[in-house]
Amino acid sequence: MAITQQKTLAINGDEAVALAVKQSDVDVVAAYPITPQTIIVERFSEYVADGEVETEFVCTESEHSALTACLAASAMGARTFTASASAGLALMHEILYVTSGCRAPVVMAIVNRALSAPINIHCDHSDSMVERDSGWIQIYAENSQETYDSIIQAFRIAEHLKVLLPIMVCLDAFVLSHTLENVQVLADETVQKFVGLRDVPQVMGHEGREVPFKLDPSNPITMGPLDLYDYYFEHKRQQEEAMKVAPQIIQEVHEEFSQISGRKYGNGLIDAYHLEDADIATVCVGSTAGTTKTVVDRLRKEGVKAGLLRLRTFRPLPLTDIVKTMENVKAVAVMDRSNSFGGHGGPIYHEIRHSLYDSPTHPHVVNYIYGLGGRDMPPAIILNIYKDLQEILKTKRVKRDVQFAGVR
Amino acid sequence: MSRELKGWKDIPIAGVCWKPATEYLTGDWKTFKPIHDPEKCTKCLLCSLICPDSAIKWNQANEELMFDYDFCKGCGICANECPADAIKMVREGEG
Amino acid sequence: MTTTPWKFTAKEIVEKPELFTSGHRACAGCGPAIALRQIMKATRGPTIVTSATGCMEVVSTIYPYTAWKVPFIHTAFENVAANASGIEAALKVMKRKGRLEHENVDVIAFAGDGGTFDIGIQALSGAAERGHDFLYILYDNEAYMNTGIQRSGGTPHGASTTTSPAGRVIPGKPQYKKPIADIMVAHDIPYVATASISSWQDLLVKTRKGLEIEGPAFMHVFTPCPRGWRYDPSKTIEIARLGVETCIFPLWETIDGEYSLSPQSKILALKPERKKKVTEYLKMQRRFRHLFKPEFKHVIDEIQQMVDKRWNRLLKRCNMTQASQS
Numbered sequence: 118m119a120i121t122q123q124k125t126l127a128i129n130g131d132e133a134v135a136l137a138v139k140q141s142d143v144d145v146v147a148a149y150p151i152t153p154q155t156i157i158v159e160r161f162s163e164y165v166a167d168g169e170v171e172t173e174f175v176c177t178e179s180e181h182s183a184l185t186a187c188l189a190a191s192a193m194g195a196r197t198f199t200a201s202a203s204a205g206l207a208l209m210h211e212i213l214y215v216t217s218g219c220r221a222p223v224v225m226a227i228v229n230r231a232l233s234a235p236i237n238i239h240c241d242h243s244d245s246m247v248e249r250d251s252g253w254i255q256i257y258a259e260n261s262q263e264t265y266d267s268i269i270q271a272f273r274i275a276e277h278l279k280v281l282l283p284i285m286v287c288l289d290a291f292v293l294s295h296t297l298e299n300v301q302v303l304a305d306e307t308v309q310k311f312v313g314l315r316d317v318p319q320v321m322g323h324e325g326r327e328v329p330f331k332l333d334p335s336n337p338i339t340m341g342p343l344d345l346y347d348y349y350f351e352h353k354r355q356q357e358e359a360m361k362v363a364p365q366i367i368q369e370v371h372e373e374f375s376q377i378s379g380r381k382y383g384n385g386l387i388d389a390y391h392l393e394d395a396d397i398a399t400v401c402v403g404s405t406a407g408t409t410k411t412v413v414d415r416l417r418k419e420g421v422k423a424g425l426l427r428l429r430t431f432r433p434l435p436l437t438d439i440v441k442t443m444e445n446v447k448a449v450a451v452m453d454r455s456n457s458f459g460g461h462g463g464p465i466y467h468e469i470r471h472s473l474y475d476s477p478t479h480p481h482v483v484n485y486i487y488g489l490g491g492r493d494m495p496p497a498i499i500l501n502i503y504k505d506l507q508e509i510l511k512t513k514r515v516k517r518d519v520q521f522a523g524v525r
Numbered sequence: 526m527s528r529e530l531k532g533w534k535d536i537p538i539a540g541v542c543w544k545p546a547t548e549y550l551t552g553d554w555k556t557f558k559p560i561h562d563p564e565k566c567t568k569c570l571l572c573s574l575i576c577p578d579s580a581i582k583w584n585q586a587n588e589e590l591m592f593d594y595d596f597c598k599g600c601g602i603c604a605n606e607c608p609a610d611a612i613k614m615v616r617e618g619e620g
Numbered sequence: 621m622t623t624t625p626w627k628f629t630a631k632e633i634v635e636k637p638e639l640f641t642s643g644h645r646a647c648a649g650c651g652p653a654i655a656l657r658q659i660m661k662a663t664r665g666p667t668i669v670t671s672a673t674g675c676m677e678v679v680s681t682i683y684p685y686t687a688w689k690v691p692f693i694h695t696a697f698e699n700v701a702a703n704a705s706g707i708e709a710a711l712k713v714m715k716r717k718g719r720l721e722h723e724n725v726d727v728i729a730f731a732g733d734g735g736t737f738d739i740g741i742q743a744l745s746g747a748a749e750r751g752h753d754f755l756y757i758l759y760d761n762e763a764y765m766n767t768g769i770q771r772s773g774g775t776p777h778g779a780s781t782t783t784s785p786a787g788r789v790i791p792g793k794p795q796y797k798k799p800i801a802d803i804m805v806a807h808d809i810p811y812v813a814t815a816s817i818s819s820w821q822d823l824l825v826k827t828r829k830g831l832e833i834e835g836p837a838f839m840h841v842f843t844p845c846p847r848g849w850r851y852d853p854s855k856t857i858e859i860a861r862l863g864v865e866t867c868i869f870p871l872w873e874t875i876d877g878e879y880s881l882s883p884q885s886k887i888l889a890l891k892p893e894r895k896k897k898v899t900e901y902l903k904m905q906r907r908f909r910h911l912f913k914p915e916f917k918h919v920i921d922e923i924q925q926m927v928d929k930r931w932n933r934l935l936k937r938c939n940m941t942q943a944s945q946s
């Protein structure tokens with residue numbers, strides 16, 4: 118496959134999402150507006166109004182119904198998409214679990230926004246982080262280009278017959294959703310060919326024969342039954358297995374996509390920046406990685422062996438990749454844009470510390486909660502974090518393991 | 526009812542059901558059982574229509590009603606509604 | 621669209637295959653089970669069924685068993701109308717894209733009173749407003765039975781439930797039943813009907829109408845529950861019939877918003893002397909037993925008054941006036 122012709126468009130992250138969905142031959146889009154995701158729904162409505170898509174667009178009365186409609190349409194064998202943020206995602210909470218439990222490969226864009234109260238429309242990751250255990254794959258994009266690329270890849274990953282899990286593609290509110298960026302876009306045919314038609318596996322039905330895994334009057338199946346203690350656990354075990362298979366599929370799809378687009382984001386799971394020989398490193402997800410890279414560049418110029426690990430895929434957690442790339446790092450600062458109240462640190466911190474527990478170097482791991490409710494994360498604060506790490510390196514002592522960066 | 530419990534690799538994904546309910550017999554729930562009197566019966570078929578458990582079958586070939594005691598739960602609705610008084614409920618084991 | 625001729629004779633119906641089969645685990649004498657069985661007999665071809673959480677979902681799909689011979693999906697309690705919306709949207713787009721094998725597929729969504737009057741009304745209202753082509757069946761057993769007989773917006777005045785118990789001071793549920801079918805009429809959808817398992821033919825005909833009409837159709841089915849209403853299971857149909865005969869649950873339909881009484885209720889409008897007193901209905905059910913104590917007798921009068929008020933309002937809507945009421 119050769120890298121194909123692409124156009125450069127000056128669009129924001131939300132528009133990039135809408136465009137990727139338009140090009141991916143989606144059957145049903147059901148959504149409900151919420152700032153800062155509204156542009157996605159509005160752009161898509163325009164595509165529908167102008168007859169540019171064949172998609173059935175259902176403008177529901179709530180996010181709960183939006184995800185439900187996607188789930189049910191997905192159970193019909195359709196390709197489905199929705200988008201939300203903050204309160205909208207929280208309202209979907211119940212159905213997130215039902216969607217993954219029904220093995221419905223719904224793709225959803227999450228424009229990361231703080232949760233109420235007090236109400237706040239700006240970026241942090243509280244909304245999607247709280248859903249990390251809901252059985253959805255989670256991909257966090259660094260910029261709008263990656264958002265566009267990830268949405269297209271998401272359909273292939275979610276619908277892969279060995280995976281069949283829903284995916285959230287997360288992008289930071291305003292910083293990405295509302296900020297113009299030059300985005301390279303593929304031709305419609307190229308995307309359509311890449312995503313292909315959705316297929317479903319065969320399953321054993323109640324009539325004693327293998328039937329397609331979808332609601333089909335010619336081959337009736339029953340989905341969503343009452344599952345007691347005799348089998349529920351087995352179904353959850355199956356979901357975990359799908360999560361185990363997912364990293365390989367995410368990497369394969371990412372690799373295949375790079376062949377038509379020329380773009381790669383690390384290995385698809387993690388994006389390591391100057392980690393080969395790094396002594397100190399930070400870990401983050403999302404757009405903060407962009408700023409952090411400039412700080413790393415500056416430190417490198419000063420001769421400091423600094424690095425950055427950006428998790429692109431947070432679920433499934435690329436545990437072995439994390440351990441491997443952090444092999445030589447001696448002090449790690451995890452930057453969390455959400456808090457786990459009373460949990461001693463943010464969710465990413467918990468997981469990185471957990472990942473590195475068995476690492477031979479056994480590095481110091483500290484945590485910085487930052488950027489809640491859209492609070493700025495300027496290079497100076499990031500630089501201070503690296504300074505703290507240098508101090509830890511020198512003294513081999515951690516003064517405070519969990520701190521708040523940028524709070525008064 | 527004995528059941529072999531399968532492992533997670535051997536069952537369909539997502540909780541798709543793999544047995545028809547007709548393999549689950551509910552007949553042993555009853556304490557009373559309906560006894561049909563073909564003499565009185567006018568074959569109006571009302572009982573068959575209203576049985577919650579589809580336990581009164583109509584045999585098209587010989588035009589006869591058949592009570593399926595494997596599923597009949599003994600609710601007594603058929604007996605209560607039969608316009609010809611052609612169904613009597615008797616205690617299990619006495620009919 | 622292919623439609624099979626309506627031949628709802630008893631013989632034709634009993635000879636039709638069961639799409640909701642035996643082996644479900646509803647209690648003996650379950651009213652909702654009768655409704656579902658009959659409704660499925662009125663289908664006209666390929667049909668997909670979706671259900672809210674509740675007794676009927678639970679008893680029909682206890683893993684790994686299923687009582688459904690048609691494609692069936694349950695996802696949650698409050699969202700069955702959204703399930704139907706998604707299914708219908710998928711059918712539409714698949715048809716447009718030439719990926720639908722069948723010329724027409726009907727969609728039936730069902731839920732109990734809890735899943736309809738209360739927690740599911742938002743999704744239902746939204747789906748009705750959007751105009752999806754589906755038939756919504758409300759099987760009304762007048763409480764949350766699956767979780768142990770708690771009150772709902774559909775529980776009638778005075779009924780004792782586990783969250784509106786008949787106490788020393790409060791005699792059962794203080795509020796009246798929400799007029800849910802009228803609320804659906806107010807959505808200006810093409811078809812709304814009430815039906816009772818005591819009139820199987822009427823129930824089947826209305827089901828078929830609801831399926832054939834394009835756009836949202838809503839049917840409120842009266843389905844007594846022996847466990848929750850506390851009566852002998854053999855009386856399920858008898859109580860349903862009394863509900864109609866007392867005008868506690870009148871049978872009617874609206875086509876494009878125009879109300880008309882169905883035969884079993886029309887006869888009561890024409891011959892008011894046949895309209896029974898609510899006590900005949902109440903006394904058969906132990907959920908109303910406390911109302912027959914002297915100190916709570918007034919509740920029975922209240923019930924009668926409300927029934928009469930709503931009945932007269934319905935008669936007006938049907939352009940009928942009660943001749944004279946003794």
Ligand SMILES: Cc1ncc(C[n+]2csc(CCOP(=O)(O)OP(=O)(O)O)c2C)c(N)n1
Nearest residue numbers: 673674675697732733734735763764765766
């Ligand atoms: C969001 C949510 N809240 C509560 C429940 C618990 N619940 C399950 S079924 C049910 C009551 C169902 O009542 P109804 O809709 O009347 O159906 P029935 O069981 O009476 O047939 C309740 C409260 C639930 N499953 N989901």
Ligand code: SF4
Nearest residue numbers: 566567569570572607
């Ligand atoms: S209801 Fe009675 S008369 Fe009618 S078919 Fe049944 S048994 Fe016979």
Ligand code: SF4
Nearest residue numbers: 576597598600601603
């Ligand atoms: S007793 Fe009830 S379950 Fe048994 S045949 Fe009669 S109606 Fe059906």
Ligand code: SF4
Nearest residue numbers: 646647650675845847
């Ligand atoms: S509790 Fe009532 S509605 Fe539920 S299965 Fe039993 S009889 Fe039917």
Ligand SMILES: [Mg+2]
Nearest residue numbers: 732733763765
């Ligand atoms: Mg109920």
